[in-house]
Amino acid sequence: MANDTSVSVGFRSERGPILASLMLTTSLVALDATIIVTAVVTIVDDLGGFTSFPWLFSAYLLAQAVATPISGKLSDIVGRKPVMLAGIATFLVGSILCGLAWSMPALIAFRAIQGLGAGAVQPMSLTIAGDIYTVAERAKAQGYLASVWGMSAVLGPSLGGLFAEYLTWRWIFFVNIPLCLIAAVVLLRNFHETAPREKRSIDYMGAMLLAGGATLAILGLLEGGQQWAWASPTSIGVFGAAGVLLVAFVLVERRAAEPILPLWVLTRRVLVASTVLSLLIGAVVLGLTSYVPTFAQGALGVGPLVAGFAVATLTIGWPIAASNAGKLYLRAGFRVSALVGAVAASVGTALLLLLDESAAIWQIAAAAFVVGLGMGLTASPTLIAAQASVEWNHRGVVTATNMFARSIGSAVGIAIFGAIVGSRVTSLDDAAPTEVAAGIHPVFVGCFLCAVAMIAVAAFMPGRRAEAVR
Structure with a gap:
């Protein structure tokens, strides 16, 4: 098998079913x-709570971001398999409860449960792939995983x-029920893992401080300028409390025997570069996927389906390059x-700068595709x-730290971009195409600028070839 032979983990099954x-x-x-x-419109018509529906996304993202680093550390202690199965089970329970939701507050709470499950599933998929494939093979394996996002970007809105x-x-x-069950059964039958047997403690205090601090920080970024003004007492209180908890977290991690997020992760050159690149990738990807469709509809006058397909080319280019x-x-x-990936992403985003209300939809799709190629050549190899x-x-x-950084980048990016667009475009229905184009151009x-920063950070990556890393 292609797993690490120097550690206490063995696989007796074929890798195809696991992948x-x-x-x-x-x-x-x-x-x-x-x-x-x-x-969303249908859900709001049925359950009400129109003003609360953005929390369907915020609650999910918050829970996912918080669960990601904790799941990663737990998998290093108890093994990948139990953490992955727990994530699938949590996601399954959350999905069933969402399908049975009787009100918008209930649906929002159940979406948070889904997010907790997703916070285990996503990093474990990449970690297990890293365990069972060699460095030379991982790009293709992660390309397959990335292709799922490309297909989902196209199929998801249509199925919904x-x-x-x-x-x-x-x-x-409810459609998640059979998917969860099939995935769990295949994993149980084919993924055989022997985790290290030494007794290791769990950093419960660090986990709680990280969860609390990260929740408040991301909450402040997601809701600042939306639910409350950036300079309001609420905003100051949220970020202040987040800062206190995160400072306490750092102090606890310096003394913990088994820190939930070891501080050395933030000091090694390759890990710092990979983490910062992931943060920038999160900002670029969420910024484009959030506002390219809006630009296409508001400035070019196309329908939502065509606008969605235009930005979907980003998630099509990504797995092609990653593979x-x-x-x-x-x-x-x-x-x-x-x-090379960062330069490609810079070229793709530069092409978007040339667009105005007279642009053709294929130009947007082509630019997004180039950005996707750049992401595939940057995200997978650095991870x-x-x-x-x-x-x-x-x-x-x-x-998990890499995935967590991407979540933070997404939250920071969408907060900044949202504030900029909100100050320029007050209503999409009443805005002229030129106004929308000018409002989204920033x-x-x-x-x-994030893509250009990626070039600078990528220069700090180690220059060694893959076989020299092992």
């Missing part, structure tokens, strides 16, 4: 991120619309792969470099 199970579990998270979008129109919006969540990234980093090294730089018993926390500028 299929990982792709299926990834599809749970990927579909859930898009399938609900087209059914079909369920809402011809069945009931509740099937958006072939192995050839590049094996020959030229991780730094070259990351630099693989980070995974390869540590042993099995630290790979979970390293992978988002493209911000994405371009």
Whole structure:
């Protein structure tokens, strides 16, 4: 097998069924991120609570972000399999409860349960792939996992619309039941793991402080400028409390025997570069997926379906590049792969800067596709470099830290971009195409600057080839 032979973990099964199970579990998270979008109006008509519906997304993102680093550390202690199965079970329970929700507050609470499950499933999929595939093979494996996001970006909104129109919006969540069960059964039958048997403590205090601090920080970023003004007492209180908890977290982690997020993760060159790149990727991807469709509809006058397909090219280009990234980093090294990807992302975002209300929809799709190619050449290789730089018993926390950084980047990006657009466009219905184009243009500028920053950070990646990392 292609797993690490130097650590206490063994696999007796073929990797194909395991990868299929990982792709299926990834599809749970990927579909859930898009399938609900087209059914929001139907859900609100049934349950009410129009002013609260943004929390359907915020609650999910908050819970997912908080659960990610904790799940990663737990997997290094008890093994990947129990954490993944617990994540699938939590997601399954949350999905059933969402389908049975009787009010908007109940649905929001159950979405948070789904998010907790997703916070275990997503990092565990990438971590298990890192365990069972060699450095040379991981790019292709992660390309398969990335392709799930591409397919979900296209299928999710369509399925959500079909369920809402011809069945009931509740099937958006009930459809997860068979997917969860199949994924769990395949994983149980094919993934055989022997976790290290030494007794290790769990940093409960660190976990609680990280959960509290991260929740408040991301909450402040998501809701600042929306539910309350940035300079309001509420905003100051939220960020102040987050700061206090995170400072306490750092102090606790310095003394903990088994820190939930070891501080050395934030000091090693390859890990710092990979984490910062992931943060910037989160900002660019969420900024584009949030505002490219708005630009296409408001400035170009196309329908929501066409606008969705335009930005979906980003998630199509990503897995294509990720699947072939192995050839590049094996020959030229991780730094070259990351630099090529960052340059491609910069070119793609620069193309978006040239767009105005007279642009054609194919121009948006082409620019997004180039950005996707850049992300595939940057995100997967840098994560693989980070995974390869540590042993099995630290790979979970390293992978989860990378995913956590992407969540933070997404939250920061959407907060900043949302504030900028909100100050320029007050109503999409009443705005002229030129006004929409001018209002969203700063988002493209911000994405371009983030992509340029990716080039600078990528230069700090180690120049070693993949085989030299092992």
